[in-house]
Amino acid sequence: AQSVSQHNHHVILSEAASLELGCNYSYGGTVNLFWYVQYPGQHLQLLLKYFSGDPLVKGIKGFEAEFIKSKFSFNLRKPSVQWSDTAEYFCAVNVKRDDKIIFGKGTRLHILP
Amino acid sequence: DVKVTQSSRYLVKRTGEKVFLECVQDMDHENMFWYRQDPGLGLRLIYFSYDVKMKEKGDIPEGYSVSREKKERFSLILESASTNQTSMYLCASSSGSTAGGLYNEQFFGPGTRLTVL
Numbered sequence A: 001a002q003s004v005s006q007h008n009h010h011v012i013l014s015e016a017a018s019l020e021l022g023c024n025y026s027y028g029g030t031v032n033l034f035w036y037v038q039y040p041g042q043h044l045q046l047l048l049k050y051f052s053g054d055p056l057v058k059g060i061k062g063f064e065a066e067f068i069k070s071k072f073s074f075n076l077r078k079p080s081v082q083w084s085d086t087a088e089y090f091c092a093v094n095v096k097r098d099d100k101i102i103f104g105k106g107t108r109l110h111i112l113p
Numbered sequence B: 001d002v003k004v005t006q007s008s009r010y011l012v013k014r015t016g017e018k019v020f021l022e023c024v025q026d027m028d029h030e031n032m033f034w035y036r037q038d039p040g041l042g043l044r045l046i047y048f049s050y051d052v053k054m055k056e057k058g059d060i061p062e063g064y065s066v067s068r069e070k071k072e073r074f075s076l077i078l079e080s081a082s083t084n085q086t087s088m089y090l091c092a093s094s095s096g097s098t099a100g101g102l103y104n105e106q107f108f109g110p111g112t113r114l115t116v117l
Helices: none
Strands: A010-014 A019-021 A031-038 A044-050 A056-058 A064-068 A073-078 A087-095 A100-103 A107-112 B004-006 B010-013 B019-025 B031-038 B042-049 B064-070 B073-078 B087-094 B112-116
Touching: A010 A019, A019 A107, A031 A064, A031 A073, A044 A056, A044 A064, A044 A073, A073 A087, A087 B042, A100 B042, B004 B087, B010 B019, B019 B031, B019 B087, B019 B112, B031 B064, B031 B073, B042 B064, B042 B073, B073 B087
Parallel strands: A010 A107, B010 B112
Antiparallel strands: A019 A073, A031 A044, A031 A087, A056 A064, A064 A073, A087 A100, A087 A107, B004 B019, B019 B073, B031 B042, B031 B087, B064 B073, B087 B112
16 A cells, blocks of 8 residues: 655754654655645645656755655755744655545654754 | 635534534635544545535545535535544645646645544
């Protein structure tokens, strides 16, 4: 069965630390890839997306993600986190053949001031 | 500013009651979705609709039904609520006319936290 794995369920970092959140999926065909973020008390919103082209995509608030097809991965990165990045982050994969979307279980990121 | 609104932020119902969750979007989006969000499980798709009066089952449709009589409104119905349907319910919409297809950027509502006693 198709699945999306977010390896870290809870991450705690200090401000200015570098961030990498892992996302792997288990489907070999064409996919669209997304990272969504949910700040405390706010709606879920799109952080960035990959459909095709340059595998390194840049999103809002200094986030970026790299699609590595051979590793079935779409990891989220930020070189220097801020306290305001405290949120829950969800990776999502759209399996185009089946036109399904699968969300990962989420990673709670807590930034210490 | 694009907006997806849900009729209630918090709802408490009793087992066996019929429950209606309403969602309205003002972006003229073709596609609308209902998810439930549970701790440690992420988001799971219940139903979606790509046009008025059209509906498709998602991954966990059992115990739920939906209605889309107007483009802007998508309702989730729990015919007979059960305690295992206690959850956060999220509505979302997306435009159907982009390269990303059905699951192009989805815009989410604030959620309805449903408790079934």
